[in-house]
Amino acid sequence: MKQFQSSRRSFLALAAVTPFAVMATSACGTSGPGSASGGGASMWFLSGEPNQTTIQKAVDAFGSSNPDNKIAVTYFQNDAYKTKIKTAIGAGQAPTIVYGWGGGTLKTYAEANQVEDLTSWFEANPDLKNKFFPASFGAATVNGKIYALPNQYVAPVVLFYNKELFEKAGVQPPKTWDDVMSLVKTFNDMGVAPFSLGGQSRWTSMMWLEYLLDRIGGAEVFKAIFEGKPNAWMDPAVIETGTKIQELVSADGFIKGFSSITADSKADQALLFTGKAAMLLQGSWTYGPMKKEGQNFVQDGKLGFVTFPTVAGGKGDPKNGVGNPAQYMSISAKATDKEKETAKKFFKEGIMTDTVIDAYINSGSVPIVNGIEDKLATSPDKDFLNFVYDLAKNAPNFQQSWDQALSPTAAEALLNNIDQLFLKSITPQQFAENMNATLGK
Amino acid sequence: MSSTTTHRAAAAPRKIEQTGQQKSALAWLTVPALIFFVVFALAPLVGVLVLSFANWDGIGAIGAAGLENWSSVLSDPGLYNALGLTFLIMIVSWLVQTPISLLLGVFTAGTQRYRAALAVLYFLPLLLSSAAVAIAYKALLDPNFGLAMGLGLPFLAQDWLGVPQLALGLVIFVIAWQFVPFHTLIYQGGVRQIPKSLYEAAQIDGAGIIKQFFHITLPQLKYTIITSSTLMVVGSLTYFDLIFVLTGGGPGNSTRILALDMYLRGFRANLMGPASVIAVILVVIGLVLALFLQRLGGKDKQGSQLEGL
Numbered sequence: 001m002k003q004f005q006s007s008r009r010s011f012l013a014l015a016a017v018t019p020f021a022v023m024a025t026s027a028c029g030t031s032g033p034g035s036a037s038g039g040g041a042s043m044w045f046l047s048g049e050p051n052q053t054t055i056q057k058a059v060d061a062f063g064s065s066n067p068d069n070k071i072a073v074t075y076f077q078n079d080a081y082k083t084k085i086k087t088a089i090g091a092g093q094a095p096t097i098v099y100g101w102g103g104g105t106l107k108t109y110a111e112a113n114q115v116e117d118l119t120s121w122f123e124a125n126p127d128l129k130n131k132f133f134p135a136s137f138g139a140a141t142v143n144g145k146i147y148a149l150p151n152q153y154v155a156p157v158v159l160f161y162n163k164e165l166f167e168k169a170g171v172q173p174p175k176t177w178d179d180v181m182s183l184v185k186t187f188n189d190m191g192v193a194p195f196s197l198g199g200q201s202r203w204t205s206m207m208w209l210e211y212l213l214d215r216i217g218g219a220e221v222f223k224a225i226f227e228g229k230p231n232a233w234m235d236p237a238v239i240e241t242g243t244k245i246q247e248l249v250s251a252d253g254f255i256k257g258f259s260s261i262t263a264d265s266k267a268d269q270a271l272l273f274t275g276k277a278a279m280l281l282q283g284s285w286t287y288g289p290m291k292k293e294g295q296n297f298v299q300d301g302k303l304g305f306v307t308f309p310t311v312a313g314g315k316g317d318p319k320n321g322v323g324n325p326a327q328y329m330s331i332s333a334k335a336t337d338k339e340k341e342t343a344k345k346f347f348k349e350g351i352m353t354d355t356v357i358d359a360y361i362n363s364g365s366v367p368i369v370n371g372i373e374d375k376l377a378t379s380p381d382k383d384f385l386n387f388v389y390d391l392a393k394n395a396p397n398f399q400q401s402w403d404q405a406l407s408p409t410a411a412e413a414l415l416n417n418i419d420q421l422f423l424k425s426i427t428p429q430q431f432a433e434n435m436n437a438t439l440g441k
Numbered sequence: 442m443s444s445t446t447t448h449r450a451a452a453a454p455r456k457i458e459q460t461g462q463q464k465s466a467l468a469w470l471t472v473p474a475l476i477f478f479v480v481f482a483l484a485p486l487v488g489v490l491v492l493s494f495a496n497w498d499g500i501g502a503i504g505a506a507g508l509e510n511w512s513s514v515l516s517d518p519g520l521y522n523a524l525g526l527t528f529l530i531m532i533v534s535w536l537v538q539t540p541i542s543l544l545l546g547v548f549t550a551g552t553q554r555y556r557a558a559l560a561v562l563y564f565l566p567l568l569l570s571s572a573a574v575a576i577a578y579k580a581l582l583d584p585n586f587g588l589a590m591g592l593g594l595p596f597l598a599q600d601w602l603g604v605p606q607l608a609l610g611l612v613i614f615v616i617a618w619q620f621v622p623f624h625t626l627i628y629q630g631g632v633r634q635i636p637k638s639l640y641e642a643a644q645i646d647g648a649g650i651i652k653q654f655f656h657i658t659l660p661q662l663k664y665t666i667i668t669s670s671t672l673m674v675v676g677s678l679t680y681f682d683l684i685f686v687l688t689g690g691g692p693g694n695s696t697r698i699l700a701l702d703m704y705l706r707g708f709r710a711n712l713m714g715p716a717s718v719i720a721v722i723l724v725v726i727g728l729v730l731a732l733f734l735q736r737l738g739g740k741d742k743q744g745s746q747l748e749g750l
Contacts (some may be wrong), residue, residue, distance in 0.1 A: 200602070200692070260583070260601065310525050
């Protein structure tokens with residue numbers, strides 16, 4: 001009887017230990033989703049065309065010429081990815097190649113020693129470093145060290161407009177803020193919404209603030225904010241920016257219901273090409289989708305694009321741009337040496353190949369590599385591509401999107417406060433005070 | 442002789458005195474469940490409590506923060522906005538869902554065939570995932586490309602999710618649309634448990650349908666109402682996915698309930714400490730509410746509900 005009990009006890013002990021054993025093996029990460037088998041590396045990337053196909057082709061090409069160093073890619077939707085990668089890095093389960101947008105988020109990774117310092121590797125590979133726009137390294141640099149490889153394309157924010165509606169109204173695209181306000185009246189009288197806006201996504205509204213603050217106060221205001229200088233958000237330019245935004249909202253500048261429209265569903269683009277709205281302030285990345293889904297709106301030459309208007313008395317250079325200087329790829333510090341080697345090899349030979357560069361140009365984007373002028377000039381989208389290229393290249397200051405440039409804590413507070421500013425539930429003064437409280441966080 | 446005893450023991454185990462050995466064997470059976478409870482419920486709970494006193498961005502090193510997180514969250518007007526919204530949604534949801542599901546439950550408890558068909562229809566929303574429900578509603582309610590414009594009913598093309606009050610009302614409506622089927626099912630089961638003889642006796646005494654409902658059905662459903670209310674009230678603390686997809690907490694902060702506030706602080710703003718404070722507050726509120734609702738059931742809650750009472 002005693003024997004029977006002890007064997008039962010050992011069985012229960014086994015049953016009790018098993019879950020811990022399972023947890024232990026999965027926790028050390030060898031079999032987690034973040035790692036690849038053999039000498040390969042893993043990478044997480046954003047789903048959605050045309051970039052998904054482009055990157056998959058690049059990975060496949062790299063894999064067939066490097067059968068021992070294959071890259072395994074998993075695709076995620078944009079917003080889902082942003083949360084997932086943060087959680088994965090915090091849990092030590094990051095993929096070998098960490099895709100991102102540089103700036104404040106990269107800084108948190110670098111300061112927590114979660115991504116590799118690539119400075120010396122770039123020094124050893126000057127050809128690679130010289131391949132990219134010099135400006136694209138800004139958001140990849142933290143405390144003087146480079147933590148990411150710039151890649152993909154430059155994406156400034158552009159003021160798009162519907163040429164057909166402008167012809168019908170007999171007006172020109174706005175050059176100054178006064179033009180903006182008078183166009184608002186013109187289009188409202190015509191029964192067309194002046195500006196489309198996917199306000200529920202919040203970063204869409206943020207682009208208005210970025211450009212307005214730049215035009216009113218110049219690049220220095222945001223630089224002070226980014227550096228966390230005391231009372232940087234209390235600059236009069238910030239309050240004037242907020243006031244102008246609320247004036248525009250009060251004048252029905254944005255389409256009715258803008259705060260329930262999302263950019264993820266591309267509804268804001270659809271409002272422009274269906275003629276429901278006359279203008280749209282959006283990233284140059286919306287050109288490709290509009291061309292593909294806009295029922296020949298782009299092909300028939302109905303899509304116009306200009307830089308953001310100036311503001312009377314403003315200090316900012318009208319050539320300044322805002323947007324994404326590039327996209328970035330870092331290497332997880334937790335990856336094995338072999339995985340890191342594979343990733344570096346892929347960075348060097350696999351990611352910005354001529355095929356990939358051509359694919360980006362064909363989809364209406366400007367890749368961030370030097371010496372592409374000839375290719376841009378022969379593209380069917382050359383008007384737009386040259387416009388974007390010149391804007392990015394000639395900008396005295398190209399401000400990275402704030403939600404990426406700031407720390408995640410400040411960025412979330414910013415998006416929340418911008419939403420309330422557009423709803424007029426807080427005053428420009430309150431907006432500045434709320435944001436001022438996030439300095440240094 | 443011994444075989445008869447075992448047979449009896451199997452048939453009515455409670456009546457037989459358990460030997461010490463049997464007791465220890467039964468105790469052992471609870472071990473796996475206990476381990477899972479400790480590993481997946483208690484340990485995370487303790488972890489959250491510890492994190493609420495820690496400084497952590499979710500990525501770097503964890504540092505001690507003392508009472509800083511608690512004082513910053515408790516002095517944040519955002520917390521009280523979220524708390525107020527959570528209770529508002531909880532109470533209004535209960536007021537909306539309970540009468541509808543109770544009446545639907547009583548109705549579908551009948552035996553006619555068409556009721557069975559209707560019950561299946563009512564049940565359908567529950568089969569959809571919250572995310573799918575939210576995406577579908579979002580598309581239908583779009584003021585420019587939604588159902589209203591498609592049907593040519595421009596007066597319905599309101600900015601449903603863009604005006605704070607409308608958005609809150611809509612969230613409550615969609616929650617009700619999704620969860621009424623579940624509670625209807627609970628009430629349907631509860632009504633079917635009520636002995637027919639009670640109604641037969643009432644009929645003999647001349648009570649009409651309405652009197653029967655208030656004097657037999659409703660009192661007999663007391664515990665069903667408490668069960669359904671507990672699930673509804675405690676469940677409303679965790680409404681997350683639907684609101685997250687439908688409004689993202691907006692416009693402004695008008696639908697940013699406590700669970701969503703916790704997520705946004707923790708995983709968007711990288712403030713794990715303050716997010717853990719909110720998690721602890723949620724656990725405490727949930728426990729207090731569940732205990733309160735159980736108390737409502739009274740001390741006789743283990744008693745029989747069947748005839749003879």
